[in-house]
Amino acid sequence: MPASSKVVTPRPLREADLSRAEGVFTDVDGTLTTGHKLRSDTVRALERLSDSGLRVVLVSGRPAGWGEAWARQLPVDGVIVENGGLFFLRGKRGLRKVYLESPAERVANRRRLQAEVARVLKQVPGARLSVDSAYTEVDLAVDYNEEARLGEEGASRIESLLHARGVTAVRSSVHVNCWLGRFDKLSATRRFARVAWGEKLEPRHGRYVYVGDSFNDAPMFQAFELGVGVANVRAVLDRIDAPPAFITRAAEGKGFEELARTLLARRSRRAREE
Template identity: 45%
Template structure:
C-alpha cells in the first residue's frame, strides 16, 4: 500500500466517481465528523458522483439517499441500491432478491441468529437489525465488548455451515443467503443509474474503505484507497487498497478527498 500523497495527480483529474464505505471510513469512533460530510459535499460539488457502499441497513440507507450529498447508496453489503430522484420525489429501490426470497431468507437468518447467540458468548444481534431487509448483522464490537478473533471466526463458520455468506466489517459480522457482494451491486448501480460500464471505467473510479468486507472492492479497483485503520486487518484480508491515508477513520477519508480535489483544482 502506497501513501495517499503518491496518488497520481493525472489519475485524480480523471476520476468520475468516488465510492466509499461508511463505518470507520467516513466515521471516527462511531460518529460522522463534519469534515467527512463536508468532503462528500465538496467531491460532489466538483462534479464527481458520490456513492456510499455500506453494510448498514435499508432503513439507514433510505435516509442517506434522501438527505446526504450523494448520488445513491448501496446497502447491506450489496443486497440493494437506493437512489432518490428529487424531481420526481421518488425513491428508486433495486434489490438482488425478490420480496418473497427476502422473507424466506429472514426466517432462516432468525433461526441462525439464535444459534449464533447460544454458541458464541458475548455476541449480540446488531442494534440496527430491525431496519434490515436482507441480512443478519452480529455485533462483535460496536455495542458489546470486542470479541476475540476466534469468536469472530466461529460466527463466520456458522453462517457458512448453513450455506450463507459472511463478511467481517470493523464492527459486525454480516451474513446473508445469496451470491452477491458490494462489488456485484456496484456494477449494477453504475450501469443503471450512472451509465458506466464498470470494467471500462474502473480506472476512473476510487473506492475508499477500511476492513475485510471491502476486499472485493480493493481487489477490483486499481486506485482503491484505505484509511489508516485498514492496516489493523491487513493480515486477514484477501486484497488491500493500492493507497492508504496516514490518518484513521474520517480524518483519513478527508485526506483522500483532499488529494483528489487538490489535483483537480491545480489544473
C-alpha cells in the same frame, strides 16, 4: 478469515493517479466515521466532492433504514446498503429503491437466515444481533465491536459457524454481517452504475475510487485500480483477502478527508493544465 501468506503493503495515497477520477464509492463505518461518529469536517468533505461534480456513493453493511436516511439527507448520489442487498438512488420521481434479488428469493432467504443466525447466537456466549438489525431487509448483523465486546476470537468463531451453515459472513469494523444470496458490495456497485448512470462499471479504468477499511471491503479493493484504505486498515492487512492498492496517512474520517483533498487538488491541477 484465513491469514494471508504474505502481507502486501499498500502504496502511499500520493502515488495514486487520481487525474481521471469521476467519482468515489465509500464505505461508512471506520471510513467516514471517527470513533463511531460522523464528524462535520467529513460531511464537508462529501459536500466538496459533490459540489465539484464528482459522483459520491456510500457502500455499507448498515441496514436499509439507515440507507434511506443517508440518501435523503447527505450530499450523495446514492447509497448501497446491507453489503449489496439493495440500494437507493435519486430518480425523476424521488428516491428509488432497488433490490438485487427477487421478492421470492428475499422471503425464502430471510426466513432461513433468521433461523441459521439464531442457532449460531446460542453457541457463542455474549453474541447478539446488532441493535440496528431491526431495520434490515436482506442481511443481519451480529454485534462484536459496537455495543458488544466479543473481540477478534468471538468474531472469528461467529464467522466460522455461519460459514459452516452455508451463510455468507464477513466483518466490518463493528459487525459480522451475514446473508444468503448472490451479491456483495462489488456486484451491487456494478448494478448501481447500470441503473443510476446507464454505464458499465470498469473498476480497473481509474474512473472511480473506492475507499474502505475492513474485511467486507476486500472485493472492492481487489476490483478497483484506485482502491484506497484509510490508515486503520493496517489492523487487518495480514488477514484481509485483498488489500487496497493505496493507503492514507490519517485514519477513519480524517483519512477520507485526506483523500477528498488530494482528489480535488489533482482534479484542479488537471483542469489548469487543460
